[in-house]
């Protein structure tokens with residue numbers, strides 16, 4: 626306390642404090658850049674593993690049945706979010722038997738490999754068809770402050786493990802919002818947000834985010850040679 630007081634009351638001290646803070650933020654940036662949890666993956670190994678995923682995630686327009694909604698686009702998604710999602714299916718926290726069956730046996734290294742592959746695969750994002758009310762969705766997003774975390778353009782999330790929404794399938798966005806609301810995806814932040822949304826809000830918000838200039842694509846998979 627005494628040292629902090631001295632630093633703040635003395636001009637040299639303030640300069641020193643500023644330097645210390647600058648150094649700290651450099652360390653912070655380095656930690657982000659060299660985050661071992663994300664840095665380790667091998668994209669080629671990921672490409673091999675992805676052959677088991679391609680049937681669903683590399684078929685444009687593929688749907689899941691009961692309930693019916695589009696399989697999500699993964700290419701262009703943040704690596705951090707792909708990792709969070711895969712871990713949540715693997716642990717059963719995200720209640721989804723199909724995805725659980727696909728990821729149950731993946732190791733942490735294999736998840737890192739998949740992330741490395743998915744974040745560098747060639748992509749050509751294109752807009753999905755949209756049926757709902759985009760302008761009502763824009764207003765609902767403003768009311769709820771979605772941009773604070775997902776970015777005004779829906780593709781510059783606040784943190785590296787938050788998802789990109791722009792150009793995701795409308796039916797998938799609506800399905801996820803319902804799953805946060807009904808607890809199938811027990812995630813504290815989005816539960817708090819989704820609880821306050823009506824069915825109409827969900828339909829409008831899904832239309833709005835699907836309609837934004839797209840960042841996402843299906844995975845244009847090529848068998849490794």
Ligand code: HEC
Nearest residue numbers: 677678680681689696697707710711721723724727728739
């Ligand atoms: C039989 C079809 C199928 C296969 C095979 C499959 N997935 Fe999925 N995947 C889905 C469906 C459906 C969802 C949406 C699940 C939900 O409602 O949460 C999904 C969700 C995801 C998500 C979350 C995306 C998001 O935006 O929330 C990721 C990441 C993912 N899958 C990666 C993979 C990987 C990696 C593999 C292979 C190891 C794989 N999937 C295999 C159908 C499949």
Ligand code: HEC
Nearest residue numbers: 709769770771773774787788798801802812814815818830
């Ligand atoms: C305080 C930050 C925050 C705010 C505000 C916020 N979100 Fe999210 N959102 C998140 C996080 C974190 C996740 C990832 C949750 C998880 O791990 O399942 C997420 C996930 C989502 C997903 C799932 C995407 C996918 O591919 O699985 C959708 C859709 C979504 N948010 C839409 C919205 C909408 C619409 C709003 C405004 C009504 C909103 N969010 C407001 C932080 C936020």
